[in-house]
Amino acid sequence: MNAGAKEFNEAARRNTADLRQHDRIQKALAGYYLKREDYQNRFPDWAGARDLAAEIKREAINHLDRYLDEFASRLEARGTKVFWAPDGQAARDYIVGVARQHKVRSIIKSKSMTAEEIHLNDALEQAGFEVVESDLGEYIVQLRREPPYHIVFPAMHLTRQQISDLFHDRLGSEPTNNPEDLTMIARRIMRRKYCEADLGISGANFAIAETGMISITENEGNARLTTSLPKIHVALVGIEKVLPKLSDLALFLPMLATAGAGQPITCYNTLYGGPRQPGESDGPEEFHVVLLDNRRTELLADAEQRDALHCIRCGACLNVCPVFKNIGGHSYGTTYQGPIGSVITPHLRGLQDWKHLSQASSLCGACSQTCPVKIDLHHHLLHNRRNAVRLRPAPMEKCLQAGLAFVMCRPRLYALAARLARIAQPLSRLVEGTVLDPLRAWTKTRSIPPMAVKSFHQLWQERKKS
Amino acid sequence: MTNREIILGRIREALKVVAPPPIFRNGAAGPSRLPAVPSLWLPPAGVTLGEQIELFRRNAEELTAGFFECANLSEAIQRVKELAVAGGWKKIGRHSGELTDALAQELGLPEVRTDGGYAVDDLESCDAGLTECEALVAQTGSVLVSAPSAGGRALSVLPPHHVVLARGSQMVPDLTAALQRVQKKFQDKFPSFLSFISGPSRTGDIERILVLGAHGPKKLTILLLP
Numbered sequence: 001m002n003a004g005a006k007e008f009n010e011a012a013r014r015n016t017a018d019l020r021q022h023d024r025i026q027k028a029l030a031g032y033y034l035k036r037e038d039y040q041n042r043f044p045d046w047a048g049a050r051d052l053a054a055e056i057k058r059e060a061i062n063h064l065d066r067y068l069d070e071f072a073s074r075l076e077a078r079g080t081k082v083f084w085a086p087d088g089q090a091a092r093d094y095i096v097g098v099a100r101q102h103k104v105r106s107i108i109k110s111k112s113m114t115a116e117e118i119h120l121n122d123a124l125e126q127a128g129f130e131v132v133e134s135d136l137g138e139y140i141v142q143l144r145r146e147p148p149y150h151i152v153f154p155a156m157h158l159t160r161q162q163i164s165d166l167f168h169d170r171l172g173s174e175p176t177n178n179p180e181d182l183t184m185i186a187r188r189i190m191r192r193k194y195c196e197a198d199l200g201i202s203g204a205n206f207a208i209a210e211t212g213m214i215s216i217t218e219n220e221g222n223a224r225l226t227t228s229l230p231k232i233h234v235a236l237v238g239i240e241k242v243l244p245k246l247s248d249l250a251l252f253l254p255m256l257a258t259a260g261a262g263q264p265i266t267c268y269n270t271l272y273g274g275p276r277q278p279g280e281s282d283g284p285e286e287f288h289v290v291l292l293d294n295r296r297t298e299l300l301a302d303a304e305q306r307d308a309l310h311c312i313r314c315g316a317c318l319n320v321c322p323v324f325k326n327i328g329g330h331s332y333g334t335t336y337q338g339p340i341g342s343v344i345t346p347h348l349r350g351l352q353d354w355k356h357l358s359q360a361s362s363l364c365g366a367c368s369q370t371c372p373v374k375i376d377l378h379h380h381l382l383h384n385r386r387n388a389v390r391l392r393p394a395p396m397e398k399c400l401q402a403g404l405a406f407v408m409c410r411p412r413l414y415a416l417a418a419r420l421a422r423i424a425q426p427l428s429r430l431v432e433g434t435v436l437d438p439l440r441a442w443t444k445t446r447s448i449p450p451m452a453v454k455s456f457h458q459l460w461q462e463r464k465k466s
Numbered sequence: 467m468t469n470r471e472i473i474l475g476r477i478r479e480a481l482k483v484v485a486p487p488p489i490f491r492n493g494a495a496g497p498s499r500l501p502a503v504p505s506l507w508l509p510p511a512g513v514t515l516g517e518q519i520e521l522f523r524r525n526a527e528e529l530t531a532g533f534f535e536c537a538n539l540s541e542a543i544q545r546v547k548e549l550a551v552a553g554g555w556k557k558i559g560r561h562s563g564e565l566t567d568a569l570a571q572e573l574g575l576p577e578v579r580t581d582g583g584y585a586v587d588d589l590e591s592c593d594a595g596l597t598e599c600e601a602l603v604a605q606t607g608s609v610l611v612s613a614p615s616a617g618g619r620a621l622s623v624l625p626p627h628h629v630v631l632a633r634g635s636q637m638v639p640d641l642t643a644a645l646q647r648v649q650k651k652f653q654d655k656f657p658s659f660l661s662f663i664s665g666p667s668r669t670g671d672i673e674r675i676l677v678l679g680a681h682g683p684k685k686l687t688i689l690l691l692p
Binding site: 024027028031032042043044045046048049052054055058062063064065068069072078083084085086090134135136137140153154155156158159160163179180182183184186187190191194195211213219220221222224225227228229239246247249250251253254261264265266267268269270271272273274275276277279280281282283287291293297298300301303304306307374 | 468469470472473474476477478479480481483484485486488507508509510525528529561580581582583584586587590606608613614617618619620621623624640641642644645646649656657658659660661662663664665666667668669670671672673674675677679680681682683
C-alpha cells in the first residue's frame with residue numbers, strides 16, 4: 001500500500017468515526033434532496049433532458065479541437081488575450097506574470113476549482129501577492145487554511161458557531177449565532193476588497209465556442225463584482241468546459257442549478273465575451289482567458305473513460321454518494337472529491353498513486369444515476385481498478401484467481417474443497433479478525449456467511465431422485 | 467511550436483480513437499435522433515403574454531424578487547417613489563435610457579450616472595441601481611441584462627437594491643427565446659457582458675441556510691410597463 005492510500009485509509013477511518021461531522025453533512029444534504037426532487041420534477045422529461053445534455057457534451061468533447069479553436073479565435077477577435085497552458089506550471093507562471101507586469105497590489109478571486117487544482121493561490125502568495133477568496137464558503141476555508149470540503153459547498157462541514165469563532169479570531173468580529181450576521185461581516189470586508197483590487201481572477205462553468213464567451217454560474221454576486229471592478233480579469237478555464245452553441249445554455253443552466261444545488265436556476269448566470277468594449281461604461285481594460293490542459297488530454301485519449309470530461313462540476317454525485325457522506329470531503333486528499341474525483345484524479349495525478357480511491361466504492365451506481373450528463377461513473381471506477389492491475393499486476397491476487405479458476409473447472413475437486421471448507425469454517429472462527437487470520441483485511445469488519453450444509457448441486461440431485 | 471499547437475495536437479492525437487457509443491434510456495446505442503430543442507425538456511412557459519406574465523410573477527415571487535405590473539409610466543414612478551421612501555434612498559445609480567430618464571426626472575434624487583464611466587466609490591454609496599434590460603424570462607423569472615441595456619456590469623450588482631424597468635414586449639417564454647433574441651439583436655457585435663439575474667443575491671454557505679444579499683443586491687424589484 002502506498003503512502004497516499006495509507007493516508008486516505010486513516011483519514012477515512014477518523015472522519016467516519018466523527019459522528020458530529022456526519023450529522024452536519026446529513027442535515028445539510030437533507031434540504032438539497034427535497035429541493036432537487038421538487039425542481040427536477042418540474043422538468044416534463046428529466047431523462048430526455050439528460051440524454052440531450054449528454055449528447056451535447058459528447059459532441060463538444062469529441063470535436064474538442066474544432067470547438068476550442070473557434071472559442072479562442074472569437075475571443076481574440078474582440079481583444080481578449082488567450083493563453084494556452086499545457087500544464088499547471090505554465091498557467092501559474094502566466095497568471096503570476098500578468099500580476100507582476102501590472103504591479104498589482106491586491107487580487108480578488110471568485111470560486112474556481114480549476115484554480116484549486118493548480119494551487120494558484122499558493123503560487124501568487126509565494127510571489128508576494130495577496131489573494132482574497134470572495135465566495136463566502138471559499139473565504140471561510142481560506143481563513144482556516146484548508147481546502148474546500150466539497151466542490152460546490154466548500155464549508156458545509158462547519159457549524160455557524162465554528163464560523164463565528166473563526167471570524168472572531170481572524171477578523172475581530174463580535175461573536176454571533178446568526179448566519180445572516182456572519183454573511184454581512186464577510187460582505188462588508190469584501191466590499192472594500194472589490195473596490196481596491198486591481199486584478200480579478202475567476203473560473204468558468206462553460207466556454208461557448210459559437211460566440212467566444214465564458215459563462216459563470218453563481219448565487220452570491222461575488223463573481224460578478226470580481227469581474228466588473230478590477231482593471232484586469234483573468235479567467236482560468238479547463239479545456240473540457242466547451243459547449244458548441246450559445247443556445248446550449250438554455251439546457252445547461254437550469255440542469256446545473258437543479259442537479260448541483262436543488263435550485264431552478266442560480267441567481268446569476270453571466271456571459272463574458274471580452275474586455276470593456278468601446279461605448280461600455282465599465283469592465284476590465286484587459287481580459288485574459290487561460291485554457292488549461294493539465295493532463296485532460298490524457299483522459300481524452302482514454303476513449304473508454306472520455307465521457308468523464310463531460311462533467312459540469314455540479315457536485316450531485318458527491319451529494320448522493322454513501323462513501324462521501326461517511327468519509328467526508330477532506331479524506332480524499334484531492335481537489336475533486338466523491339465519485340467524479342475518484343474517476344478523474346488517477347488520470348490527472350497518476351493511476352498508481354490514486355487507484356485506492358476507485359476501491360473506496362460500494363459500486364451502488366447512485367452517482368451514475370444522478371449525473372445530469374450521464375457519466376458512467378461507477379463503471380469507470382471498475383475501469384480504473386482493472387487498468388491499475390493490468391499495469392501493475394498483484395502476484396498474490398493473480399495466484400488466488402488462478403487457483404480458484406483451477407478448482408472451479410474441476411467438479412470433483414470443487415466438491416472436495418466445499419466439503420473441506422465446511423469442516424474448516426468452524427475452526428477459522430477461532431482466529432477470525434485476529435492477527436492470525438490470513439483474511440484479516442476482509443474479516444475484521446465483516447463475517448463470512450456460514451457454508452450451507454448441502455450445496456445447490458446436492459439438493460438438485462436429491463430432488464431429481466425423489 | 468506554440469502552446470496552442472501543442473494542445474490542439476494532443477487533442478487530435480487523443481481523438482484518433484473513437485469513443486464507444488452512448489447508451490440511451492431505451493437501451494439503444496447512439497447516434498440518437500433527439501430533437502436539439504431544449505425547450506421540449508424544460509418546464510413549459512405558456513403561450514400567451516398573459517400566461518407568461520403570470521408565470522414570471524410566480525417565479526419572481528419564489529425567488530423573493532418584487533414584481534409589479536404598471537398600467538403606465540406614472541404608476542411606475544409612483545411605485546419607485548414608494549420604494550425610495552421605504553428604503554430611505556438618498557442617492558441612486560442609473561444609466562441613460564428612455565425609461566430610466568423619465569423615471570429619474572420625477573424621482574429628483576442625487577444620482578450617479580454610469581454612462582461613459584464613473585468612480586467606483588460613488589456607485590458603491592448609492593442606495594439603489596436603476597436599469598433597463600434585454601428581456602424577462604417567464605420560465606425562470608429571470609431578468610436578462612447586458613452592458614448596453616443596464617448601464618454596464620456593476621450598476622445591477624453593486625447597489626443594495628436593483629430596480630429593473632421593462633416593457634411587455636421584452637417578455638419571452640424561455641431561456642432559449644431569450645438567447646435567440648440577443649443573438650438576433652447583436653449578431654457578431656455582442657457586448658462584453660450579459661447576465662441572467664434570477665432574484666436578489668443569495669448564499670447558503672453557512673449550514674445551507676438561505677441568506678439574501680450575500681455580495682450583490684439584497685432586493686430586486688421588477689416593474690413591467692406595457
